[in-house]
Amino acid sequence: MSERRIDAVAKATGIAKYSADIVLEGMAYAAATRSAYPSAVIESIDTSEAEKLEGVIGVFTAKDLPGGNLYGRRVMDVPILVADRVRWLGDRVAAVVATTREIAEKAAELVQVTYKELPAVTNADDAIAPNPVVIHEAPWDYKGAVAKPEMGPNIQALEIHGSKEKAEQALSKAAHTIEATYYTPGDHQGYIEPQACVVDYKQDGSLRIWATNKSPYRLREQIGLVFGLDPKRIEIMPVVLGGDFGGKGAPGEVPLCTALSILTKRPIKMALRYNEDLLATDGRHASKIKVKLGIDKEGHFVGGTFEALLDGGAYAGFKPVPTVNLHGIVDAAIAYRMPEFYVESKIVYTNNQPKGHMRAPGSPQAAFAFESALDELGKKSGLGPIKIREMNLLDDGEVNAYGDKWLEYRGKQVLALATNQPKEVEVPKGWLYGEGIAIYARSMPAVPKTSLRLTMQEDGKVVVEVPIPENGAGGQTVVREMIRTGLGIESDKIEVRQVSTSSLPTDAGVGGSRVSLGVTVAVANAIKAWKERPAGTNSVEVTTNEESDGPSGAYCAQLARVAVDPETGQLKVLEIISAVDVAEIVNEKAHQMQIDGGAVMGFGFAVMEDLLEDDARVWAQSMGEFKLPNMADLPKLTTVLLRGGKGVGPNNIKSVGELANCGTGAAIANAVTDATGVRIRRLPIKAEAIYSGMREGNN
Amino acid sequence: MPSTKTEFLAPTSIDEALQAISYEDAIFLGGGTSTALLYKTRLIEPSRVVWLGALRDLSGISISKNEIRIGSMVSMSKISQSNELSQLVPALTTAAGVIGNARVRAMATIGGALAHADPRQDVPPALIALDAVVATKSSGGSREVPLAEFYEGFLETVLAESELITEVKIPVVANRRSAYLRYTPTSEGDYPTVGVAASVTYDSNNKAIKDVRIVLCGVGQTPILATDSAQKVIEGNANPESLREAANLVKQAVDPHDDERGSADYKREMSEVFTLRALRECLA
Numbered sequence: 012m013s014e015r016r017i018d019a020v021a022k023a024t025g026i027a028k029y030s031a032d033i034v035l036e037g038m039a040y041a042a043a044t045r046s047a048y049p050s051a052v053i054e055s056i057d058t059s060e061a062e063k064l065e066g067v068i069g070v071f072t073a074k075d076l077p078g079g080n081l082y083g084r085r086v087m088d089v090p091i092l093v094a095d096r097v098r099w100l101g102d103r104v105a106a107v108v109a110t111t112r113e114i115a116e117k118a119a120e121l122v123q124v125t126y127k128e129l130p131a132v133t134n135a136d137d138a139i140a141p142n143p144v145v146i147h148e149a150p151w152d153y154k155g156a157v158a159k160p161e162m163g164p165n166i167q168a169l170e171i172h173g174s175k176e177k178a179e180q181a182l183s184k185a186a187h188t189i190e191a192t193y194y195t196p197g198d199h200q201g202y203i204e205p206q207a208c209v210v211d212y213k214q215d216g217s218l219r220i221w222a223t224n225k226s227p228y229r230l231r232e233q234i235g236l237v238f239g240l241d242p243k244r245i246e247i248m249p250v251v252l253g254g255d256f257g258g259k260g261a262p263g264e265v266p267l268c269t270a271l272s273i274l275t276k277r278p279i280k281m282a283l284r285y286n287e288d289l290l291a292t293d294g295r296h297a298s299k300i301k302v303k304l305g306i307d308k309e310g311h312f313v314g315g316t317f318e319a320l321l322d323g324g325a326y327a328g329f330k331p332v333p334t335v336n337l338h339g340i341v342d343a344a345i346a347y348r349m350p351e352f353y354v355e356s357k358i359v360y361t362n363n364q365p366k367g368h369m370r371a372p373g374s375p376q377a378a379f380a381f382e383s384a385l386d387e388l389g390k391k392s393g394l395g396p397i398k399i400r401e402m403n404l405l406d407d408g409e410v411n412a413y414g415d416k417w418l419e420y421r422g423k424q425v426l427a428l429a430t431n432q433p434k435e436v437e438v439p440k441g442w443l444y445g446e447g448i449a450i451y452a453r454s455m456p457a458v459p460k461t462s463l464r465l466t467m468q469e470d471g472k473v474v475v476e477v478p479i480p481e482n483g484a485g486g487q488t489v490v491r492e493m494i495r496t497g498l499g500i501e502s503d504k505i506e507v508r509q510v511s512t513s514s515l516p517t518d519a520g521v522g523g524s525r526v527s528l529g530v531t532v533a534v535a536n537a538i539k540a541w542k543e544r545p546a547g548t549n550s551v552e553v554t555t556n557e558e559s560d561g562p563s564g565a566y567c568a569q570l571a572r573v574a575v576d577p578e579t580g581q582l583k584v585l586e587i588i589s590a591v592d593v594a595e596i597v598n599e600k601a602h603q604m605q606i607d608g609g610a611v612m613g614f615g616f617a618v619m620e621d622l623l624e625d626d627a628r629v630w631a632q633s634m635g636e637f638k639l640p641n642m643a644d645l646p647k648l649t650t651v652l653l654r655g656g657k658g659v660g661p662n663n664i665k666s667v668g669e670l671a672n673c674g675t676g677a678a679i680a681n682a683v684t685d686a687t688g689v690r691i692r693r694l695p696i697k698a699e700a701i702y703s704g705m706r707e708g709n710n
Numbered sequence: 711m712p713s714t715k716t717e718f719l720a721p722t723s724i725d726e727a728l729q730a731i732s733y734e735d736a737i738f739l740g741g742g743t744s745t746a747l748l749y750k751t752r753l754i755e756p757s758r759v760v761w762l763g764a765l766r767d768l769s770g771i772s773i774s775k776n777e778i779r780i781g782s783m784v785s786m787s788k789i790s791q792s793n794e795l796s797q798l799v800p801a802l803t804t805a806a807g808v809i810g811n812a813r814v815r816a817m818a819t820i821g822g823a824l825a826h827a828d829p830r831q832d833v834p835p836a837l838i839a840l841d842a843v844v845a846t847k848s849s850g851g852s853r854e855v856p857l858a859e860f861y862e863g864f865l866e867t868v869l870a871e872s873e874l875i876t877e878v879k880i881p882v883v884a885n886r887r888s889a890y891l892r893y894t895p896t897s898e899g900d901y902p903t904v905g906v907a908a909s910v911t912y913d914s915n916n917k918a919i920k921d922v923r924i925v926l927c928g929v930g931q932t933p934i935l936a937t938d939s940a941q942k943v944i945e946g947n948a949n950p951e952s953l954r955e956a957a958n959l960v961k962q963a964v965d966p967h968d969d970e971r972g973s974a975d976y977k978r979e980m981s982e983v984f985t986l987r988a989l990r991e992c993l994a
Contacts, residue, residue, distance in 0.1 A: 286750070578983050581895045619896050623970060633750065636970075641811065643898035698895035698903075699976045 014492045014598055017507055018251065018481050027251040031207040033221045035278040038209065039068050041264070041271050042115035042281065044105040044122040045291065046097035049362040049627030050131035050144070053095055053104060057123040061107055064121060066114035069275055072105050077273045078238035082266045083328025084229070085335055086167070087154040087236070088147065089365070091266045097126070098146055099325035099362050100628060101291035106267055108275050112282065131362040133627045135299060135322040138165040138359035146325065146360040156327070157335045167327035167358040168335035172413065178303075178353035181314030185305025187392040193302065193380035194693040195676070197322065197622040197629075198295035199288075200369050201615070201639045204253020206263045206292055207282035212272035218245045220269075223252055225259045225482045226520025227512045229331070233262050234269055249509035255482035256612070257368040260522060261293055261329045286632045293329035293367030294622060296321040296337065296358065300380035310394045310402040314351035317343050317381065321373075322366065323358040329367030330358075339373025339673070342413070343381045346422050346452035346566065347403045349412040362627045368522070370609075371669035374451065375616050375676055379694060382449035382677030387690065396448050396681060400426055404450070415454070418563040418657045421592045422450055428651045429568035429590035436585040436647060442574040445686025449674030454564040455659055455666055458557045459519035459529040464510075465494070465537045466550040473500055475537075476510045478518035479526060484668060485601035486526040492598050493534040493662070498541070517554055524666035527597060528659065532557050535661035563657065565665040566592040569610070571678040572646075575686045580702025584614060584646040584679055591650065594658025594665045605667045606650050613675025615640045618695050717758040724767060724876065728849050730760045731872040738762055738874060740783055740822035743814050748826075753865070768821070768876060773798070778880040782821025786833070787812070789820060799880060801888035801907045805836035808892055811899055821875040824857070827865045827932070830901035834861070835925035835933045836890045839907035842880045848873040861932035885912040886921075889991040891984050896971070902928045903971040904964075904980045906988040910948065919947050924956070924985055929964035929977050936963040939985065948993055957986035 021027035044061075058070035073080060073094035080094065081087045093102045105122045109115035132138045132146060146165055150158040158166045182188055208222035218240060224230045227247035235242035252259055268279040283291065304315040319340045327335055340356040356373070389399035404422035405411055430448060438444045464476040475494055481487050487507045494505050519529065536553040544551050572586040587610045596602045619638040623630035631637035658664040680691045689704030721727040731738060736758035739745050748754045762768060768783035773794055780789065789795060790807030809815060809823075809832050823833045824844060834857065842857045848870055857878075860867055869875070888909040892902040905928055911921040922940040927933050939956040946952020966977035 579893065579895070579980060581893070621970070630970075635747070638897045638900060641897060641899045643811075695896075697972075699972050702976065702979075 014488050014495070014502060016485055017488050017491055022251070029204055029207070029253055030209060030221050030223050030250050031282045033209040033250070033280070035209060035211055038278040038280055039108045039110060039275060040112040040115045040281070041268055041279050042107050042112070042119040043103040043267065044107070044119045044124065046093070046100050046102040046104055047124065048097060048126050048128050049100050050129040051097050051126035052129060053093065053097065054125040054127055056105055058105060060123060061118040061121040064114060064118045066110040067118045068108040068110065070105060070107050070118065070122060071271065071274060075274060076270050078270065081153070082233060082237045082262060083155060083326070084233065084261055084331040085155045085333065086327040088150065089326045089328035091270055099364060101364060102325070103267060106271060108271050108279060131627045132165070133362060135297070135320045135359050135361060138361050139163070146362065150327070150360065165360040167323040167360055170334050170336040170341055170356045171354065172341060173351065173353040175316060175353040178314045178316045178351045181351040182303055182305040182316070185313045186308045187388060188303060188305040189384050189388040189391060190303045191384055191387060191692060193300050193383055195298045195376045195379055196694065197297040197364065197366065197624045198369060198616060198620045199622055199637060200256035200258030200294060201620070202254030202256055202258055205283045205285050205288040208263055208265045208268055209278060209280045210265060210268035210272045211278040212269065214276070216240065216244055218269065219248055220245065220265055221248045221250050222265050223259050223263060224265070225252060225255050225480050225522065227478065227480065228518050229520055230262055230265065231512050234265060237266055238269060247512040249480070249511055252480055252482040255521065257370045257372065257522065258292060258294070259482060260331060260520065261367055263292070285634060289622065289631060289637055290364070290629050293365050295369035296323060296366040296376070297624065298376035300376065302380050302384040304384050304388050306388060306392060306399070310392065310399055312347060312349050312403050315344065315349060316353040318355045319357065319377070321356065321358040322361050322363055324361055324363040324365035326365040327360070329365050331368065337373025339371055340377045342374070342454070343377040344412045345454065345564070346405065346450050347412070348405050348409060352412045363624055364622070364629055370612060371453070371673050374453070374669065374673040375613065378449060378451050378673045379676035379680070382674055383680050383692065386447070386677070386681040386684065397426065397430055400448070400450060415562040418561065421653060421656060422452060422566045422568070424653050425566045425568040425590040425592050426450060428653055429570040429588050432570070432588050432649060432651065434572065436572050438574045438585070439583070442576050443686040445573050445575070445682040445684070447571045447573070447678045447681025447683070447685055448568065449677035449681065450566065450568050451670060451674035452564055452566045453524065453666065453670055455559065455561050456523050456525040456528065457559045458532050458555055458660065459525045460555055461518045461529040461533050462515045462552065462554040463533040463537050464515060464550060464552040465541055471504060473498065473505045475505065475507045476514060477507060478510065478512065478515045479521055479530070480509060482521045484521070484526065484605065485598065486521060486530060488601060489527055489530050489597050490534060493531060497534060497538040524668040527664055528666070529555060531597065531660045531662040531664060560659040563659055565667070565670060567670040567674060569671070569674045569678040571675070571682040573679060573682040573686055575683065575701060577705065580698040580700070580705060582618065582683060582696060582698060582701060584618065586647040586649060587614060587675060587678070588649040588651065589671045590653060591667065591670060592653050592656055592665060593667070594656040595663045597662055597664060602667055603650065606671045607648050609671025610648050610675060611640055611645060612672040614646065614679070616672070616694060617676040617679040621695055716756055718761065719758065720761045720764045722764045724765065724847055724874065727760055727762060727765060727874060728847065728872065730758070731874070732849065733758050736760055740819035741785060741817035743810065743818040744822050744826035744828070771795070776882050778882060780820055780878045782875040782877055783819050786815040786818045786820070790815065798882060799840050799888060801836040801839055801890040801909060802833070804890040805832040805907065808832055820878055824860065824878070825867060825869060825875055827861055827867045829864060829930055829932050830928045832890065832892055832902065832905050832927060835905055835907040835927045837878065837880065838925040838933055838935060839888055839909040839923040840880050842878050844875055845877045845879060846873045847876050858935055864931045883911055885914065885916050886910070887992045889988050891988045891991065893980055893984050901971065904928045904977055904984055906981070906984045908985070908988040908992045910943070910992045919944050924960065924989070926960065926964055926981055926985070928971070929966040929981050931965070934964055936960045936985070939963065943989065953986055953989050956989065957982045960985045
């Protein structure tokens with residue numbers, strides 16, 4: 012049985028406290044003046060008109076900042092306020108503090124900035140063309156940078172696996188090859204709650220922060236680093252998040268508001284409106300991926316090259332991992348037996364919106380390219396989409412292209428499940444019908460650092476304090492479910508409480524498909540500690556220090572059934588079948604929600620989502636223009652679970668949060684080819700592209 | 711970003727409303743769905759908002775033998791859910807039932823939809839195909855304008871600054887059939903790539919075609935009345951060849967531009983496809 016979500020009632024009744032709901036005594040409101048140009052030098056800033064507006068407390072520019080000016084999740088290259096050169100339209104050049112949000116926003120418009128416009132780099136190709144406009148003179152000098160002078164200008168990150176020479180040599184001996192380039196656009200996470208924060212700096216040097224941030228312990232470190240504060244004096248307060256999807260990991264406006272709180276000696280609130288959130292946060296990287304794959308006469312891979320060029324935008328500081336890269340790109344061939352594989356993931360600086368993490372960073376782009384190319388090769392060789400995958404999916408005991416041997420590989424089983432479901436959809440009369448398949452595999456994360464405190468109250472109620480924010484995925488409900496089953500206590504006697512960073516020692520943050528794993532380990536430790544506690548104690552606190560049982564991973568095969576109107580090219584996705592490799596499931600409903608939500612997100616990525624970035628601008632300036640799927644758009648969602656897998660951790664589980672959103676783009680594109688003969692290599696798939704393809708006989 | 715101060719008035723009579731609007735940068739507010747869009751994109755920054763929701767006179771639908779009268783504050787959901795209207799003017803109820811989503815339709819008013827004059831809107835072409843007339847009041851008096859003559863350009867109508875739409879009148883015509891089709895290939899919740907409203911009126915024997923109207927949205931600065939196409943259908947008495955010719959001719963009447971809903975060429979092609987489909991639905 013599934014537990015009801017513990018946050019459901021509070022969210023439905025409006026009691027739940029989001030960052031924008033926080034009101035403190037003496038609080039003032041902030042708004043930013045953002046750059047008028049994607050690339051320009053600031054010649055002067057005149058704040059006098061803004062200062063005259065009634066209700067304005069102060070107008071600040073880079074010269075006023077009390078601490079450092081650069082921040083970032085890894086590479087510290089993002090300015091709080093730009094002093095000299097703006098690099099994208101979201102750059103903050105001034106900030107206003109006022110008694111109301113409206114006055115702050117109005118005053119921010121009254122700041123007069125004189126710019127000298129510079130040429131802008133509007134796409135990734137131009138960033139690495141000969142003699143490009145150099146966006147950062149010495150990106151290797153930023154703290155945390157991985158760029159090096161020998162990489163050339165405008166490089167945020169470059170990760171390479173394998174040998175290109177060996178891969179090309181192998182490809183030259185292939186019986187069949189495919190070479191094609193695939194494109195995906197910049198995207199936004201589409202959470203409902205725009206980013207917001209409240210920062211309260213006290214004269215004793217302590218700082219309290221309420222923010223739309225899912226990694227409180229990392230936020231604490233990032234802010235400490237910028238302002239020279241001891242992270243332990245920074246307290247990140249618990250708040251509910253209104254959706255995340257990877258977008259709530261960056262510090263957002265917290266660095267700015269910290270500076271403003273120090274400067275004005277007041278608590279500061281800043282909440283973005285949705286258009287500002289679309290413009291000025293960090294979405295998914297636009298990609299251009301060149302794929303070459305080759306097979307021998309029987310159909311076995313002989314090798315491949317996979318060269319990704321990603322538009323990282325103006326700053327690298329929104330990517331958190333040490334490589335400053337997206338492991339989804341690097342892992343493109345992880346599902347298969349691939350003898351010689353060369354992967355290059357190059358992320359470049361441009362004058363576009365800086366990009367960060369969005370659900371399964373890099374994977375939706377990589378899976379679209381790889382699984383489309385594989386389908387093209389299946390068609391070209393005559394093997395077909397199923398056979399070519401069967402021939403190359405890994406078997407137990409084998410080592411994958413990255414040198415890892417997983418506990419098991421269940422790609423062939425999920426492929427068989429996805430392709431053997433009954434066809435129960437109705438095809439509109441006169442429309443063309445097609446099916447497409449795609450496989451996605453993801454390695455299990457290491458056990459994340461987290462902590463937890465379990466306290467038995469005198470009334471018999473158990474209070475479980477946790478450091479993990481509820482980002483909408485249901486992590487806190489999993490905690491209660493496990494305490495209930497582990498200690499045999501009824502749900503209504505268990506209270507799960509998110510606490511501030513000062514109350515528990517550590518947490519890795521929500522993300523990377525790792526929350527349930529961390530939680531199951533922490534709860535198991537807590538239950539053990541509780542059972543072994545010394546007499547007279549009513550509270551135990553634990554942290555996780557375990558090694559993972561892996562390496563392991565999970566597979567998801569998706570089959571899309573589509574119909575295309577031959578007169579218009581209109582695409583209707585009729586059904587998405589997700590066959591998912593699982594071990595034990597802690598909460599059936601939450602698990603299903605991750606699969607359904609993933610498939611919907613993959614569907615949106617495939618057919619509609621697009622920030623409409625062009626000429627260094629984001630043209631999708633509202634949810635009316637930035638289209639996300641609504642209920643009427645959705646295909647039938649079918650899930651088939653392949654149970655009985657070998658999971659990890661005390662509860663024997665596999666990750667599910669970033670599985671079902673990755674292969675969907677290729678599954679749908681492959682189905683379009685099956686229906687019409689037209690090969691779509693650019694997302695989102697537009698009716699017009701299918702229409703033109705059919706008219707031109709493109710395939 | 712909104713201005714820092716806006717006055718909000720809720721008059722209870724038309725006279726009060728007309729008095730309230732004669733003020734610099736004042737606007738009428740119906741359901742708010744169009745106003746909010748204009749406000750957020752900063753096309754308007756009103757100093758005063760005159761809300762019409764308290765005016766009882768504007769919220770009724772009356773149907774007589776010769777005429778349908780719809781008050782300007784009647785919501786899209788009320789129109790789309792009226793069985794009587796769907797019998798008489800299916801193009802209108804269909805168009806009113808497909809815009810936005812249920813929440814938008816519950817708030818959006820017919821008067822607001824007409825005054826907004828966004829050429830992608832679904833309801834104006836349906837009403838033009840049905841020969842609707844807009845009744846207005848201002849301090850200078852009352853007037854009636856055929857909707858076919860109401861639009862002057864993108865977001866531009868013949869309305870004077872302080873003129874209020876009070877109702878929309880649609881003639882009840884015997885033996886008239888109508889249909890509205892919209893093409894939204896990306897999302898049901900999107901504006902149409904093209905929308906086509908058509909009406910076909912037969913003579914009293916229900917044999918010969920007397921009148922045809924074909925009106926398109928999303929493919930020009932205003933709704934487009936395709937008169938040459940309509941003439942073809944009349945001349946051929948809706949034989950299959952005449953329908954194909956009429957649909958083909960539409961491509962010359964429309965004036966689309968490239969955007970994320972399609973290139974101008976594609977919109978022209980789709981205008982043909984959906985004109986043919988709308989005519990066939992009328993005649994089915």
